[in-house]
Amino acid sequence: VTLLDHQQQHRPIEPPDPHRVHDLYASRFVDRYDLGAELWERLTCGDALAAFEHRLRSLPKRSLRVLDVGCGTGRNLHRLAAAGIDIDNYVGVDTSERMLQRAATNHPYSRARFVSGDAIDTLGSEGKHDLIVITWVLSHHPDPAALIAAATNALAPEGRVLILALTASDTIMGRLHAWRLRRFLHSNPIDPVILRESSPSFLGVSCRGLITIAEIPRR
Ligand SMILES: C[S@@+](CC[C@H](N)C(=O)[O-])C[C@H]1O[C@@H](n2cnc3c(N)ncnc32)[C@H](O)[C@@H]1O
Numbered sequence: 001v002t003l004l005d006h007q008q009q010h011r012p013i014e015p016p017d018p019h020r021v022h023d024l025y026a027s028r029f030v031d032r033y034d035l036g037a038e039l040w041e042r043l044t045c046g047d048a049l050a051a052f053e054h055r056l057r058s059l060p061k062r063s064l065r066v067l068d069v070g071c072g073t074g075r076n077l078h079r080l081a082a083a084g085i086d087i088d089n090y091v092g093v094d095t096s097e098r099m100l101q102r103a104a105t106n107h108p109y110s111r112a113r114f115v116s117g118d119a120i121d122t123l124g125s126e127g128k129h130d131l132i133v134i135t136w137v138l139s140h141h142p143d144p145a146a147l148i149a150a151a152t153n154a155l156a157p158e159g160r161v162l163i164l165a166l167t168a169s170d171t172i173m174g175r176l177h178a179w180r181l182r183r184f185l186h187s188n189p190i191d192p193v194i195l196r197e198s199s200p201s202f203l204g205v206s207c208r209g210l211i212t213i214a215e216i217p218r219r
Pocket of ligand 1: 094
């Protein structure tokens with residue numbers, strides 16, 4: 001993982017259509033999601049994940065109130081537990097009932113709570129959190145800057161937002177990657193400037209600038 005290049009410029013990209021995103025995660029795609037995501041992460045972004053998990057392990061081990069935005073099938077629960085974080089205070093929010101059902105099936109013995117709803121609405125109504133994780137969600141969102149702002153506003157004192165996001169890169173590979181993501185996954189890699197402008201305490205890129213990890217503290 002390297003530090004983000006502050007000089008890079010990106011072309012504006014049109015936002016993804018929330019209806020298409022919703023349809024994708026209401027479809028049979030969900031049945032293949034866990035395996036697909038696992039393989040994709042291992043093959044493309046092992047170093048970004050290692051940095052993300054390192055960040056999780058370095059958090060204080062007290063009982064953290066965790067909100068997982070766009071939690072999907074609950075994959076972050078494994079990472080949080082592996083980092084020694086008590087997941088009894090975990091809330092996962094997602095717009096897809098089908099992904100949430102899968103999350104509940106994947107974690108039958110956990111006291112984690114899964115909530116159906118839109119990310120921004122839930123961030124305004126679920127109280128304050130010590131840790132908010134947002135993994136692979138920002139590029140599906142029509143207004144990623146608003147989502148980051150809502151998350152930072154929902155932090156308790158000393159809280160932080162940890163983000164893993166697909167980001168735009170103006171290289172041939174970056175453009176091809178973005179085309180494939182838009183075409184097949186209704187996901188538009190976001191301009192890293194959006195992350196930079198939220199005053200992160202840590203910002204790193206991986207996989208030739210296509211993935212960014214950010215940690216945003218409470219302002
Ligand atoms: C690529 S999956 C990521 C799931 C999980 N965070 C992970 O790391 O595997 C994106 C998830 O974001 C959810 N999502 C998309 N837009 C959302 C929104 N506006 N509010 C809440 N969830 C949303 C989708 O339903 C889907 O489950």
